[in-house]
Amino acid sequence: TRKSGGSGRSDAMIIISINKKTKTITATSILRDIYLQIPGKKNNRINAAYAMGGASLLMDTIEQNFKIKVDRFASVDFYAFIDIVDTIGGITLDVTEKEISVINRYIEEMNRLTGQDKDLDKITSPGTYLLNGKQTLGYVRNRYVGTDFARTARQREVLEKIFNGVKDLNLIKLNELMNKILPQVTTNLTEGEIFSMILSLPSYATYELQQWSIPMKGTYSNLRINKMSVLGIDFEENIKEIQRKIYGIE
Numbered sequence: 001t002r003k004s005g006g007s008g009r010s011d012a013m014i015i016i017s018i019n020k021k022t023k024t025i026t027a028t029s030i031l032r033d034i035y036l037q038i039p040g041k042k043n044n045r046i047n048a049a050y051a052m053g054g055a056s057l058l059m060d061t062i063e064q065n066f067k068i069k070v071d072r073f074a075s076v077d078f079y080a081f082i083d084i085v086d087t088i089g090g091i092t093l094d095v096t097e098k099e100i101s102v103i104n105r106y107i108e109e110m111n112r113l114t115g116q117d118k119d120l121d122k123i124t125s126p127g128t129y130l131l132n133g134k135q136t137l138g139y140v141r142n143r144y145v146g147t148d149f150a151r152t153a154r155q156r157e158v159l160e161k162i163f164n165g166v167k168d169l170n171l172i173k174l175n176e177l178m179n180k181i182l183p184q185v186t187t188n189l190t191e192g193e194i195f196s197m198i199l200s201l202p203s204y205a206t207y208e209l210q211q212w213s214i215p216m217k218g219t220y221s222n223l224r225i226n227k228m229s230v231l232g233i234d235f236e237e238n239i240k241e242i243q244r245k246i247y248g249i250e
Helices: 048-066 078-087 097-113 133-141 148-166 171-184 191-199 235-247
Strands: 014-019 024-030 091-095 127-131 208-214 220-225 228-233
Touching: 014 148, 014 235, 024 148, 024 235, 048 235, 078 133, 078 148, 078 171, 091 097, 091 133, 091 148, 097 133, 127 133, 133 148, 148 208, 171 191, 208 235
Parallel strands: 024 208
Antiparallel strands: 014 024, 091 127, 220 228
16 A cells, blocks of 8 residues: 555555475465455456455455465555564665666655655665565565566565674563564454464574475466456465475475
């Protein structure tokens, strides 16, 4: 959402699965243009579910279509995302020549929305940078360089770097960080669950982090339905891979 506290479509959807038996954390991106049945609504892109019924409807949509149990969610808007990245001191990322103009367009938009100078924080040349929250938001929103598969890969890359930025913090620093971030996160995680996960962070830091996205290669086609560009996918094949990757079921 471009308005703080507003509602919008969920353009970045990532399922985080923690498997304590195999000591792996799996980040599964769901591409926003997947065309499917939204419970109680007409067929639409999956990212419309959040706009229609919030996190509850989106979780129901994922469960119904992908046969995966989703009980908990954490949601942030553009502004919270910016603050999260700024709170951990920024993120180091490689910016290519092709990406600069797109990222700068998003930076200019956020500058306009927040009443800042339109050229503030723009990137002038390719290279490796320590990006602030606003610049990182432009990086993960980019859907014009590469496909939406590339964009979801960028989103998971940033998520991994955020994880790496906090996993070595001591409990005092971690508590300070949570006090700044949690008021801006919409979630149905209980306070007890959140603190349990924080206390488990030293253990989780040793886990292998694996990333992927659905639909898988070769299991989808680009379609045009009701004047929308959508992805028609083979649900059976993708459900099989979800079972294998997340649950370890062959």
